[in-house]
Amino acid sequence: MSSDPLDEIRIVFFQECSELLEELEDGLYAMRDGEETDDTVNAVFRAVHSIKGGAGAFGLDLLVSVSHQFETVLDKVRSDQLETTPELIDLFMRCADKLQDLVQSAKNGQDSDASVCDALVAELLRYDAPAAAPVAAAPAASGDEVAFQVAPLDFSFDDEDDTPAASGGWTVTFTPHAELYQRGNDCCHLVGILKDMGAVSVRVETDNSPAWDSLPVETPFMVWTVEMPGDTSEDDIREVFEFVEDDCDLKVERAASDTPAAPQADEFGFTPTQLDLSDDPEDDFVPQKLDLDLDLPADEPTAATPVEASPPAAEPTPPVQVDDKPKAPAAKPAAAEKKTEAKSEAASTIRVDLNRVDRLINLIGELVINQSMLAQGFQSLDAPVSQQLSDGLGDLRQLTRDIQDSVMAIRAQPIKPLFRRMSRIVRETGESTGKQVQLVTEGEATEIDKTIIERLSAPLTHMIRNAVDQGLELPETRLDSGKTEVGTVRLTAVHRSGRVVIEVADDGAGVNRKKVREIAVEKGLVDIDAELSDSEIDNLLFMPGFSTAKAVSNLSGRGVGMDVVKRSIQALGGRVSLESEPGKGSVFTISLPLTLAVMDGMIVRIDDQLMVVSLSEIIETIRPTAAAVHQLTPTQRVILVRGEYVPIIDVGFELGFRPRLEDANNGVILLSETEAGDRSALLLDGIIDQRQVVIKGLEENYGEVPGVAAVTILGDGNIALILDVDGLLRLSEDTRLSDAA
Amino acid sequence: MSLTILAIDDSSTMRRLVQSTLVQSGYAVEVAEDGIDGLEKLDQVKPDLVITDINMPRLDGFGVIEGVRAHPTFNKIPVLTLTTESAAEMKQRARKAGASGWIVKPFDKDKLLMAIKRVCGV
């Protein structure tokens, strides 16, 4: 595996971003609706903060700049320095939208428009007025005493020079305070780094220490003196002590003389002494032995292990500074509680590679086929089968179904993120069309197969845009007609009789039937004299080539019409229909299967080919009698069913497999009703049995086949077409029309 | 010379980045996704060093530092904070809470290693 680990982590980052963006959105919605808890703002802050952190690591500058300013303003809000107003929340939402865009672009390796980002940042900056923030106090320079301002000496430190090494070098003196050790720092490490930097000599002086057995361990008494070569930079030396500058007395001075550094005359007046410190046996730590292999002048001691300053039991740990965040301590316990809940919910989920789930689903599909084949095999045995065997097969069938349901449930996800995306579309579309809209959603928790959700996004987006752009009137117009200024788009999802039903409703003007009819006639889709019911006119919108947008609106998809939407939804095994009331609004209803992968079907036969019809579309099976079948025209037959004439579809003929059946009486009729309520009588040769089948698509490797929705693989390995009743209806209508012509 | 480091950050990206960088440099790294998780892992992981983010749910970085400094066994181990803010104010807060040092995000690999060296010696 030669993949760059950074690439892998990048993927993790983008995954994390989508989770964070969702949390961000949730939080902002809660804030907008006044439903926030103590932790909401914190959570929102943290989401942006984390995005910023990762973005920085991957050099995504625009993302960093927007999230940084976003975070800054959020920080103000969470520390109660800034009040949330509707305008501010709106700005936050737009920022969240922008972050989403930037993440998406980064993911696709595209560039983003910096000017839009700059504009947002500018807006955010307005809330970042310096007056509001307590200016960060200059760090208490407690131990930072630079006794001398060193004037740069003009010594060039050269080995070949006669100048003694110490001349022009630095003398670093530092005395640690107790706090240094309490914060987990250790002089030895720092001196070790100085040694790596080329320290010439190191001395430790402990003259001022009391007798060892009475050493108050928490107070170090040692003074370290380290000589550094002259070519070291003072900044570099000081940087080593960056972490501890407040916890020690540090002096960095030019070596005053050209003799090997003599003990500095400091306030303690130490003289070097031999040190021999033993380990503190109670400590779990192995103290770091400092081993300096330096050419030390003879009278200087080898520094030994420093005293371990174990924290005295009584001394309290340094208090956490929370002065400028008054809300935080109170929030913490509450937050801890709330998040424990969330955490325990979260803890019961795991992240799984979708490919693995798909593989599992395919295997289950094979299992279904296998079980089906087994059942078939036993049936065809034609010999009596023992009760035990029969029961066993029944159990197997049930088990297989249960496993299948469970596996399908893995891929089922709440439709919420999709709905959330729509709210953004509504916002943007409203803005660009000058309409005032609010999106109301219901049934966010409704679960659908993940793949369906993904493929639903484009058609749903189009429908929502349409609703705002074409359905809703301008605010003034609405007021004039006694409506509220703000239009409403309702997006709902619900499970109903084994399917998922999604509705997109608007309270706009409804379908302009006159205009629709005109355009349809203009485009030659309808005859000028044709008599159409209201519902038929409404559904003209779904016809290919239809688009009421005269100027190809940038929004509603560049003239991409509702026909594409309909086809996308049908490709998912779903149906879409439209109901409209002039002046009141329109409702688009989408009905989708719960899962793309499996379907309950009726196995039917035409000649020796087996096919499948979805059980959900079958009302009943009929043995046609001569009396019931009527020939309307040479090519059009109907059958009388309980007083209603239902058109007969000669499936074998419509699929192009054989010429028309002369006699309808010898076949079998499957009475079918589509989602839209269209009834048809499918004429077949025989009905075999009912079975659950795994749906396999044809689109990927082949294309669309009119009259065929998909295919399945039967237990014997043969392929069976899954019929598309709607499509067959259309085919038969086309034949009817072309015959009549 | 393998130090054991416990890295605490609620961002999975950060955890991965820190872990990846440090493992490549020869350290053993365990991770935790928030402060409480991190403190709970102390006894099991027995780290020589804790690196913690500041902004985390449930228990933030300051809480972690406090928790480490109050631990009967690990109270003296160095703790580095990961912060996106280089503001002196944040460093002060971290220091006051008992942090041994800090690393600024996005972190520079060398700076990270140097920070570790400063507080651990290796």
Added chain:
Amino acid sequence: MTELEPNISSANNVKCISFDLGEHEFCVDIMVVKEIRGWSKPTPLPHSPAFVCGAINLRGTVLPIIDFAMRMGMPQTEPDASYVTIILEVGNKVFGIVVDAVSDIVTLDFDTLQRPPELESSVEESCLLGIIARDDSMMRVINTDVLFPRQVAEAA
């Protein structure tokens, strides 16, 4: 299934699978060949072009099968169990072509590819990348991108 060696291309040597159709030799870049199998009766697809025999089940994947001869504009053959199906993967489309037998694996220098001469069938011409001389025969190099027409349903 034939063992296929990885294609080592230097300059422009391309390993190809060659097969006969009538008296002509055709070849296809080995890189697009997914596997070679025997022949199994495909399930007919409604309203498909004549050269589409139907679809088969390949370990759970449904693939369309093309009768190669018909695709080249030659009269329909009646494939039987002795025929061979070459499964191709072009882009993200997987499909099979039925030929009567596979001849060989050959390495051809694509730098010597020439435009096809006037062939009897313009359909055939449109399916070729060109021709390459080999020994004393002419290998017709198939253009797999166009072999499976995009708008299949409309071609019917």
